[in-house]
Amino acid sequence: EVQLVESGGGLVQPGGSLRLSCAASGFIFSDQSMNWVRQAPGKGLEWVSYITSSSSIIFYADSVKGRFTISRDNAKNSLYLQMNSLRDEDTAVYYCAAVIAAAGTWGFDYWGQGTLVTVSS
Amino acid sequence: QSVLTQPPSASGTPGQRVTISCSGRSSNIGSNFVYWYEQLPGTAPKLLIYKNNQRPSGVPDRFSGSKSGTSASLAISGLRSEDETDYHCAAWDDSLSGWVFGGGTKLTVL
Numbered sequence A: 001e002v003q004l005v006e007s008g009g010g011l012v013q014p015g016g017s018l019r020l021s022c023a024a025s026g027f028i029f030s031d032q033s034m035n036w037v038r039q040a041p042g043k044g045l046e047w048v049s050y051i052t053s054s055s056s057i058i059f060y061a062d063s064v065k066g067r068f069t070i071s072r073d074n075a076k077n078s079l080y081l082q083m084n085s086l087r088d089e090d091t092a093v094y095y096c097a098a099v100i101a102a103a104g105t106w107g108f109d110y111w112g113q114g115t116l117v118t119v120s121s
Numbered sequence B: 001q002s003v004l005t006q007p008p009s010a011s012g013t014p015g016q017r018v019t020i021s022c023s024g025r026s027s028n029i030g031s032n033f034v035y036w037y038e039q040l041p042g043t044a045p046k047l048l049i050y051k052n053n054q055r056p057s058g059v060p061d062r063f064s065g066s067k068s069g070t071s072a073s074l075a076i077s078g079l080r081s082e083d084e085t086d087y088h089c090a091a092w093d094d095s096l097s098g099w100v101f102g103g104g105t106k107l108t109v110l
Helices: none
Strands: A003-007 A010-012 A018-025 A033-039 A045-051 A058-060 A068-073 A078-083 A092-099 A115-119 B009-012 B018-023 B034-039 B046-049 B063-068 B071-076 B086-093 B098-101 B105-109
Touching (some): A033 A078, B009 B018, B046 B063
Antiparallel strands (some): A068 A078, B086 B098
16 A cells, blocks of 8 residues: 655744655655645645656756755655745645656656644744 | 636536636646646545546546646536535646646535
């Protein structure tokens, strides 16, 4: 069974930092590209970042470019999101989402349950 | 302000057919596949339609997707009470080099 479990969310002051983690199991993590997607309270989904299986290609949304860093450790089956210079508007539930190459959809096939990040003084 | 435009709400009665629209531009819907996700309250999204009109295994054939130019639609036929939830469209945007989503549509089954 595919499982994605996010952790690391919490309350942080504006300007602060947080590191989110996503532990993957039930599939060959090292073969799949991964994404972070967030959802502000009562709002729609917003894609944050993408990383290929080998970390060779990385993309960021303009809203987080220069402040957030996506990374992965294939040996630990884990995805990360380092968030610096946090702003009020970064408050959201952050989901990790997997694109499973074998599924052939090239969409977000599996999602974690999300971790809440609250930026507030 | 989402890059893709969806109506914030839609409604229908049981058994009815409803459609939800998703409008974009040439750099996203116009040149890439459209995806639809459903999201029950308090839960993570789930892939509903991929590559414009394909259904993952387990998704009933009551759900269908279509695309024309820079717009797409999700159709739900034989509406059921359990279809009352949020629906989001998405596409890759070549200009932004990233995924873009619609603002989501809340479907109410009257």
